[in-house]
Each structure stands twice: as structure tokens, then as C-alpha cells.
Amino acid sequence: MTSAARSTVVDEQTPATDIVVDAHYDLVIIGTGSGNSIPGPELDDRSIAIVEKGTFGGTCLNVGCIPTKMYVYAADVALEARQAGRLGLQADVSVDWPSIVDRVFEQRIDPIATSGEAYRRGPQTPNIDVYDQHAVFVGERTLRTGQGTEQRIISGDQVVIAAGSRPFVPEAIAASGVRYHTNEDIMRLPELPKSLVIIGGGYIAMEFAHVFDALGTEVTIVSRSPLLRRLDSDLREPFNELAAARYEVRSGRTAIGADESADGVTVRLDDGSSVTGEVLLVATGRTPNGDQLDLASGGVAMTPDGRVEVDEYGRSTSAAGVWALGDVSSPYMLKHVANAEMRTVRHNLLHPEDLRPLPHEHVPSATFTHPQIATVGLTEEEARAQGYDVTAKVQRYADVAYGWAMEDTTGIAKLVADRATGKLLGAHYMGPQAATLIQQMITVLAFDLDVREVATRQYWIHPALPEVTENALLGLDFD
Numbered sequence: 001m002t003s004a005a006r007s008t009v010v011d012e013q014t015p016a017t018d019i020v021v022d023a024h025y026d027l028v029i030i031g032t033g034s035g036n037s038i039p040g041p042e043l044d045d046r047s048i049a050i051v052e053k054g055t056f057g058g059t060c061l062n063v064g065c066i067p068t069k070m071y072v073y074a075a076d077v078a079l080e081a082r083q084a085g086r087l088g089l090q091a092d093v094s095v096d097w098p099s100i101v102d103r104v105f106e107q108r109i110d111p112i113a114t115s116g117e118a119y120r121r122g123p124q125t126p127n128i129d130v131y132d133q134h135a136v137f138v139g140e141r142t143l144r145t146g147q148g149t150e151q152r153i154i155s156g157d158q159v160v161i162a163a164g165s166r167p168f169v170p171e172a173i174a175a176s177g178v179r180y181h182t183n184e185d186i187m188r189l190p191e192l193p194k195s196l197v198i199i200g201g202g203y204i205a206m207e208f209a210h211v212f213d214a215l216g217t218e219v220t221i222v223s224r225s226p227l228l229r230r231l232d233s234d235l236r237e238p239f240n241e242l243a244a245a246r247y248e249v250r251s252g253r254t255a256i257g258a259d260e261s262a263d264g265v266t267v268r269l270d271d272g273s274s275v276t277g278e279v280l281l282v283a284t285g286r287t288p289n290g291d292q293l294d295l296a297s298g299g300v301a302m303t304p305d306g307r308v309e310v311d312e313y314g315r316s317t318s319a320a321g322v323w324a325l326g327d328v329s330s331p332y333m334l335k336h337v338a339n340a341e342m343r344t345v346r347h348n349l350l351h352p353e354d355l356r357p358l359p360h361e362h363v364p365s366a367t368f369t370h371p372q373i374a375t376v377g378l379t380e381e382e383a384r385a386q387g388y389d390v391t392a393k394v395q396r397y398a399d400v401a402y403g404w405a406m407e408d409t410t411g412i413a414k415l416v417a418d419r420a421t422g423k424l425l426g427a428h429y430m431g432p433q434a435a436t437l438i439q440q441m442i443t444v445l446a447f448d449l450d451v452r453e454v455a456t457r458q459y460w461i462h463p464a465l466p467e468v469t470e471n472a473l474l475g476l477d478f479d
Helices: 058-062 063-082 098-120 203-212 233-246 335-350 380-385 399-407 438-448 467-475
Strands: 005-013 014-021 023-030 049-052 129-131 134-137 142-145 152-161 165-167 195-199 216-221 249-252 255-261 266-271 274-277 279-282 284-290 322-324 366-369 375-377 391-395 412-418 426-430
Touching: 005 255, 005 412, 023 412, 049 152, 049 375, 058 063, 058 098, 063 203, 098 216, 129 391, 134 426, 152 249, 152 335, 195 266, 203 216, 203 233, 203 366, 216 274, 233 249, 233 380, 233 412, 255 438, 266 279, 380 391, 380 412, 380 426, 391 467, 399 412, 412 467, 426 438
Parallel strands: 023 049, 023 152, 049 129, 152 322, 195 216, 195 279, 216 249
Antiparallel strands: 005 014, 005 134, 134 142, 142 152, 165 284, 255 266, 266 274, 366 375, 375 426, 391 412, 412 426
């Protein structure tokens, strides 16, 4: 399947030399998140190398969206039980943190990651070789994996970079020498901490704030800007009010350093104040991993913000035969986007005569905090800035029958539409099952439906929660 070949490889630190390529492949894939889904029956006739320096399955499976949502679900149940008094119920909640960790990782996530790697190494995929060392480019579509006696040089007719991203840690924290955690290890703490300081105000920070608070940890949040600052203002402002009532929030503050003592970690803030927690979680965004691959040696260009630069089809703009997908190149660090990009790149590898563009229209996102939040399309502010004649409607969960059943007082759905054409411009939900309710509006956008008809040309089951959407549609003003 593989073959050794002599190739001229240019290393930045040494003159051009002839080195032996240990194995050449039809396709080399760097990363086993969405990249691991590229090989399928249609590629069985091609030799493939898969390079993964970490745990098989990538961020989403191992330290991201899947395990975090398993924790979120447990947190949702715990919080609902504690708040059940509004329904005339009383419940006591006892949290067994080690059992939660065991359920998520020992029973579910770790076996999937292990079996996924075993499958790629096994007889089921004889055309695939797995390399489990870090890889860097050393020439055109040529990579060095490992060091010393484990070093191997591999090359490919095509290379797909799907190397993902990693947590960003501010220098003030990284240089402080204190113990800190990120999403990559916070879920495997041996014990539930009594107190937690979170630096960050984005979706990762908000999901973990909900998880730990609901399970009994005292949570303090430090954020330079309002929490979830990119939300439509009709969601952002009430969410920040709810968060301030639930957590200690230091909004508008920047961490300038940290110290560690027997009491935990103390984070020093730019206004001279400080916050202390038994555990520190840094959730300040993510950094694409392209800078770890010595892309320049492979002629692969990067954007100013550190992503692999690709064209509309997912091809490197500077290196022939190189493709990229997912967090390492995409403007959307979302698993469903990485999967969609993977399907597009796979098609383009198989059908170079029929290239398809990366699917970046109507990208939805959800934040599994409390209340749950989901959005797609433009905010009202963005729509007005783009010159649309906007009609918008905010519909409260509390005004529909199922909202009464839940005694919900904070849930809202906001729809933004073009008054002239009846086209939906954006949808924004905050409340129970927001990530599920919004799917109908994603369909409306994807199929370019006229919202003046969507509300009336289908049944809406009464008294189900989608009546929130029905009433929001009916409340849009087209007169």
C-alpha cells in the first residue's frame, strides 16, 4: 500500500537536502475530529494516512460538545429539581460527582475514542495507516511525524488539514505559574470544587458556569465584556441580568495576574480587586492549531487571525493539493460546521470536476447554559445596519399554554424579518429547548420560505412549546 521514495524537502533551518520519504499516500489527513469521517467506502481504493497526536475523535468527542452536554443535562435536572417548588413539588438533590465523571468518560466517551482508533488500525480499513505522533510540514505535501527513532516522513498526493483548535490562555494567567484548568481537563476533576473562578464570558464559560453552579459550586465569572456579547440585545441584556442574579459576575474586568495559596487561586483584576476560588477555569476562546504545523515549510498560507487560508471550496490558497476544514481554517468553530465542511471537502476530493463551495450560509449555534440559547441569522441590529426594512417580534414563553405549564418567566423567542419580502433574517431563542425550537426557523432560512405563509399553512400542535414560534410569526408586522 505504501512506498518509500526519495524527495527533495526544504527545512527552514537547513539547506535543501534529499531525504527519504518513508511512505507516500494518495491522501494524508491531519486530525481525527471531523477529518476522521472522510474515509469511507468510496475511498477504499486509495491509500490513506491518518495523523493524530492526541486522543482519537477530536475536541467534540473527548473534551467538547458531547461530554459537556452530558454534564449540562445532569445540571439541568439538578437545577429543575431545586426549582420545583414553583410547581408545588419539593425535591432534595444529592450530587455524586465521581459517578457523573464515570458515567460520562469511563462508560461512554473513553471507550468510543479507544474503539475508534482500534477500528482505523484494524483489518476493517486495510488501506489506512495511523500515525500517533505530532506532525509538521517539511516540504510540499510532505510531513515529519514524531522525533528521534520514532520519526517518519510521509507525503501525499492530497493533504487535508483538520487539526482543530486549542484553548487560548491569556499571558497574564499562563505566566503566573498558578494551577488552572480549561475545557480539556475541568470535567475530570477528582472532586467537585466548593468554589470556581471562571475567566471568560463566551459560550464555554457560560456552559460550565451553569454546570458547576447547578451541581453546588459557588461560581465567580470574570469577563472583559458583557456575557455572550454577540447576542441580539433583546437576549443579551436579560441573560446578563439573570447571570448576575445567579453568579458573582465581574463584568468589564480583565485578569492581570494570579497567585496560588492554600485557599486556592486568587485572580488579580485591573481595577485593583481580586477574586478567589478553589479552582480556576480559563475559558477565553480557542486558537486554531495551524501554527503548530510549520505550515510555511509546506507553502501553506495562513490568514492574519491564524487560520489556514482556504478558498471557497476548502483548498489552500497557496499550496496545490492541500485542503483544510474545521476549526483550523473555518470562520465558524462549531462541530456541525466542521462536519458539513468535511462532507464538502470529501466530495471535492472525489469529484475535482464538480467542486462544491463550503456551506457557510445560515449557520446556527446554541449555548447549552441556563436559560438555553440558540441563534441563526442576523440580529436586529445587524439587519438594520445592512439596510433592511426590519420587522421584529419578541414572544414570551410565558404567554403560551406550555409556558404556563412550566411556570416559565424568562424564556423568549425573537424573530427578525424583512418587511418588504416576508423573508426571515434571523431567529433568536432563550429558554427551555431553545436549540430544538430553532430548527424550524433554520429550515425557513435554508429553503427561503416566506414567513407570512409559514405561520398559517401548517398545523402547530396545541399546546406544545412550538406555539412560541407560531405566535412570534403571527406577531411580525407586514402592514
